[in-house]
Amino acid sequence: MARQRARTAQLRPLRRAEPAADGPPVALNSQVAEFEAGLIxxxxxxxxxxxxxxxxxxxxxxxxxxxxxxxxxIRLVNYRVQVQAQRPMTHPARPLAQPE
Structure with a gap:
């Protein structure tokens, strides 16, 4: 019984969709799409x-x-982390020549 309660506690929704108090009711498919988008x-x-x-x-x-x-x-480019690969140097870095 305790195991079932623990599992039920894990199944709570991420966000509860409630219709606006002063507006028209929101259709179920809109609420589901919004929930899925948030989860994704x-x-x-x-x-x-x-x-x-x-x-x-x-x-x-x-x-x-x-x-x-x-x-x-949803645009993937907004979620991808830009990782710049460091290229191995083909020659050692040379210091800049100092003016005399």
Missing amino acids: CAKLIRHAGDIPETLAHLQIARNTLYDKLKKSG
Whole structure:
């Protein structure tokens, strides 16, 4: 019983979608799309835009991820970490000549 309660506690939603008090009710598909977009963004941030890692964590197909990114307007370039590879030097650095 305690094990089941512990597992239920882990299944809480990331964010609770509530309709605006003064506006019209929000359709379920809009709420689901917003939730999915938030979850995808969180995983992209966690994995620095690494698609294979994000796919493994979300457990969805690559095409599904790209479809959801397109529908929600998420751009991968915003989540990828720019890593500049340091190239090995082919010759030792030479100091600049000092004027006499």
